[in-house]
Amino acid sequence: MRMRPLGRTGIQVSPYCLGTMMFGRVGNPDHDDCVRIVHRALDAGINVIDTADVYAYSESEEIVGKALKGRRDDVVLATKVNGPMGDDPNRAGNSRRWIVTEVEHSLRRLRTDHIDLYQIHHPDPRTDIEETLSALTDLLRSGKVRAIGTSNFPASDLVEAQRVAERRALARFRTEQPPYSLVNRGVEREVLPVCERYGMGALVWSPLGMGLLTGRYRKGRGVPDRRMAWVPRHMTDERTLDAVERFALLAEEIGIPLTHLAMAFAVAHPGVSSAIIGPRTMGQLDDLLAGAGTVLGDDVLDRIDEIAPPGSDIGPLDVSYDPPAITRAALRRRPADERAAA
Numbered sequence: 001m002r003m004r005p006l007g008r009t010g011i012q013v014s015p016y017c018l019g020t021m022m023f024g025r026v027g028n029p030d031h032d033d034c035v036r037i038v039h040r041a042l043d044a045g046i047n048v049i050d051t052a053d054v055y056a057y058s059e060s061e062e063i064v065g066k067a068l069k070g071r072r073d074d075v076v077l078a079t080k081v082n083g084p085m086g087d088d089p090n091r092a093g094n095s096r097r098w099i100v101t102e103v104e105h106s107l108r109r110l111r112t113d114h115i116d117l118y119q120i121h122h123p124d125p126r127t128d129i130e131e132t133l134s135a136l137t138d139l140l141r142s143g144k145v146r147a148i149g150t151s152n153f154p155a156s157d158l159v160e161a162q163r164v165a166e167r168r169a170l171a172r173f174r175t176e177q178p179p180y181s182l183v184n185r186g187v188e189r190e191v192l193p194v195c196e197r198y199g200m201g202a203l204v205w206s207p208l209g210m211g212l213l214t215g216r217y218r219k220g221r222g223v224p225d226r227r228m229a230w231v232p233r234h235m236t237d238e239r240t241l242d243a244v245e246r247f248a249l250l251a252e253e254i255g256i257p258l259t260h261l262a263m264a265f266a267v268a269h270p271g272v273s274s275a276i277i278g279p280r281t282m283g284q285l286d287d288l289l290a291g292a293g294t295v296l297g298d299d300v301l302d303r304i305d306e307i308a309p310p311g312s313d314i315g316p317l318d319v320s321y322d323p324p325a326i327t328r329a330a331l332r333r334r335p336a337d338e339r340a341a342a
Contacts, residue, residue, distance in 0.1 A: 001047075003047075006117075011116070013201070015273075015292075017050050017078075017203055018046050018049045018279075020060045021052070021056075022280040023051075023060040031063050031066065033282070039071075040285060041289075048076040048077075048203075049068075050276055051079045052080035053083065054083035054085065058085070064110060077117070078119060079115055079118065080119040081102045093124045094124035099136065100139070115144065116146045117146070117149055118149070120151065120153075123153055123157050133164060133170040134170055148172075149175030151178075155191045155193075155194045174199075174200055175201040176202055177205055183243055183244065183308060185311055189311035192269065201273035204266055207262055207265075208277075209244070212234070212240065218248070234316055237315030237316060247261060257287070261294075263275060
């Protein structure tokens with residue numbers, strides 16, 4: 001695979017990144033099969049692997065650690081911290097206390113002495129961003145972490161973090177991991193431009209639209225209970241399903257699988273360093289690898305723009321991050337006795 005710069009870190013990454021959320025009890029419980037998938041991806045030229053402490057409740061990290069035995073130096077290894085790892089409320093979030101504790105757990109599970117890219121999985125409005133950056137800066141200085149990044153951060157949070165880092169002489173976030181696909185293009189409006197402005201690499205997740213762009217889930221067909229339990233609005237939104245049908249027709253017209261259309265679109269954006277694929281089986285990986293050489297001409301990209309307008313999300317993505325101003329009604333409403341204009 002052709003390598004691309006990961007922002008201005010100096011690190012070179014493959015346009016496809018192997019995501020491992022489906023490794024373990026929530027997807028593929030066969031550790032040996034998951035190890036073979038990792039090896040197949042590496043042999044095909046993929047050099048970046050992304051996981052997280054919360055994936056299969058740490059089982060994914062353990063599988064990746066097994067798979068990288070003897071091959072660790074050839075891999076850009078990325079993992080994440082933030083999600084709850086137990087009932088204790090302090091075993092989650094972006095506090096210094098949790099970050100410096102959990103990085104040790106991830107290092108042990110991954111069987112390594114350093115993490116190439118350590119990412120904050122979600123914003124944590126309860127924690128001062130300076131507290132988070134200070135802890136991550138210390139990890140960088142210790143050599144346990146080589147670069148730091150974010151995931152699911154709004155553009156405003158990215159800008160604030162860059163300014164705080166500059167003002168306090170702390171390490172800067174070097175990457176962002178946002179959702180991006182044919183049906184979810186909202187990050188084109190601000191997040192990807194902000195990444196380009198600050199020299200941040202972007203590793204985009206769910207380029208197959210949480211499975212809708214695999215061709216398996218079409219309008220009028222049933223959706224597996226597991227998908228409905230996780231992203232019910234996304235899987236049943238009529239506008240999104242209508243767009244998927246149009247994309248399927250476009251892919252058929254130009255003679256490529258829908259998956260190849262979706263992946264080629266995701267890596268065509270100049271702000272995207274790598275698109276994260278999350279195969280559960282070897283067959284799924286082989287299908288995606290087969291389309292790695294697909295190039296979409298401007299005419300096809302123009303037709304995609306007609307179906308899914310640039311900078312817009314066609315429908316809801318249940319697992320995307322919503323800031324408190326959206327999730328908490330009280331932050332959008334004055335007290336009732338103060339609402340009148342006169």
